[in-house]
Amino acid sequence: MAKGDEKEVDEEAKGGGRKKLIIIALPVIVLVLAAAYFFVLKPKEDSSGAAKALPAPTPGTVAPLDSITVNLAGAHFLKIGIALQPTADVKETPDGSMALDQVINVFSNLTVKELTSAEGKDAAKKELVARIKLAYLPHDKITHEEIEKANESVSGGKVKETDDLTAAQAEKRAAALTVQPEVYDVYFTEFVMQ
Incomplete structure (x- = not known):
């Protein structure tokens, strides 16, 4: 072999080494970047796997609703009044009819005994606030299909409808929730059992 041929062979060998280095290094770099995203940049979830909670919105002006009477178990009834506090970014006060429907759904057929204890009343209010927030989700930001999917997720696939x-x-x-409801909080303005 001539000296010129030897130089060409050495240069080809060096070039082949670079190609092998690139072929080996590229997947390693991709794996490192994927790991960095997964451990550093990916949105954090809590231990249950749910997305981070929404930040607390700015509360708006409290709007009282007319009191209603709800039938309780054992021929008793409850006269209940609530006030809705929408978020500050809601342009109009939300229609109270959906909230009053939820009051009827939550309190109907409960017993006086359940509602006279602080724990029972707090549990009913906690459920009421949750159901009202779900009723006042902004439909321009969440679809019916997304609502059904979320309901199936919390019910183990058994329930599609929020009610x-x-x-x-x-x-x-x-x-x-990953979408801010229009209602920030609910307050009792009247709570009389007979």
Whole structure:
């Protein structure tokens, strides 16, 4: 072999080494970048796998609703009044009819005994707030299909409609919302049992 041929062979060998280095290094770099995204940049989830909770919105002006009477178990009734506090970015005060429907759904057929204890009243209010928040989701930001999917997720695939969720499922669903509901909080303005 001539000296010129030897130089060409050495240069080809060096070039082949570079190609092998690139072929080996490229997948390693991709793996390092993927690991960096997964451990550093990926949005954090809590231990249950749910997305981070929404930041607390700015509360708006409290709007009282007319009191209604709800039938309780054992021929008793409850006269209940609530006030809705929408978020500050809601342009109009939300229609109270959906909230009053939820009051009827939550309190109907409860016993006086359940509602006279602080724990029972707090549990009913907690469920009511959760159900009202779910009722006042902005429909321009979340689709009916997304709502059904979230309901199926908290119910183990058994329930599609929000009204069919148990109290615990409704509370879990409301706590995991990724869209801000129009209602910030609910207050009792009247609570009289007979």
